[in-house]
Amino acid sequence: VAQTSRGQGQETSGPPRDCPPEPPPEHWEEDASWGSHRLAVLVPFRERFEELLVFVPHMHRFLSRKKIRHHIYVLNQVDHLRFNRAALINVGFLESGNSTDYIAMHDVDLLPLNEELDYSFPEAGPFHVASPELHPLYHYKTYVGGILLLSKQHYQLCNGMSNRFWGWGREDDEFYRRIKGAGLQLFRPSGITTGYQTFRHLHDPAWRKRDQKRIAAQKQ
């Protein structure tokens, strides 16, 4: 990504709107000031290529400027079954192996704009970056969707996510209960002054219809 975004001698018209400036050169990643933790950004994905083209360069710049060592995993559901966001995150967790020690469950349509947002290793407990006070649309107290950081150890303590949620929604609400069940405390950003402007949400419901068909008693 870094190579393509910097181009190879090609002139481009500059970074897309809302993207932070170019990251520092790649070899800085050897710099000890980048810290020892490594983040696996897990992105559940299906047929949103144009969103990915914005997301990947944006996140690579955003995290590099914060000196967060990271690897982006695009978890592409290739079958014709209903979308299973949680199962994709479980797959990403397993695929990411031992080279990373924490994960970000990260929606492809939600871009952090405020560089004050913390993406560092969530030592004390799961860290919900896209908190209800900051997310442009979702404001209920137990919301943990959008962007959630967890150490791999804490993810295992929760026994990962449930593989049983097909179609849109609820898997994150159930994961909230797993966090509580594992006795973990949930943390959220503080001191962020950009309110509902903190993220850019790319979702257009007219263009992307949500698959909301429910199976009986799924909520329970």
Ligand code: BGC
């Ligand atoms: C769903 C969640 C979703 C949230 C925000 C809830 O009703 O159960 O899965 O993240 O709405 O859209």
